[in-house]
Amino acid sequence: MTQIRTKIAGIGAYTLERVVTNHELTKYMDTSDEWIRERTGIEERRYATKHKETTTTLGVKAAEIAIQRAGISKEDIDFIIFATLSPDYYFPGCGVLLQRAMGRLPTKRRELWTSETSVRVLSMVCRLQISLSNPVCTKTSCL
Secondary structure, eight states, rough: OOOOOOOOOOOOOOSSSEEEEHHHHTSSSSSHHHHHHHHOOOOOOEEEOTTTOOOHHHHHHHHHHHHHHHHHOOGOOOOEEEEOOSSSSEEEEHHHHHHHTTTTTOSOOOOEEEEEEHHHHHHHHHHHHHHHHHTOOOOOOOO
16 A cells, blocks of 8 residues: 655745834834844844735745745645634634635535644644645645
8 A cells, every 4th residue: 555645845935025123113112123132132023014915915925936846836736734823814714715815716626625723833743744644635735
């Protein structure tokens, strides 16, 4: 019996364009760049454009990069595993929103599975376990 194996074929990441520095925060708060850096180590953060950039839209852009790096098409994906600490909504989850945004709706011929996890590090472990134990995932079909 052949065992189905899962592998990471492509990785994608996307960050928001709007950068907000500690110096910018001093215009609105009684703080300083040095105070923030000493206590948090943070130098800058990224802000989303309201009603335009969401967890799902970031996921779509990252997924497009991962798909391109893997050398596959979105039609090759059988299973979407979406993990986040900050979903757009609690229901429906970002996995199905990503699926819809990518135009990957299930058809009579082909079903598309999605899985949602949250809570940072635990979500990474859950995603890996799901992908390794799910018979739907083949070599290049999980995102």
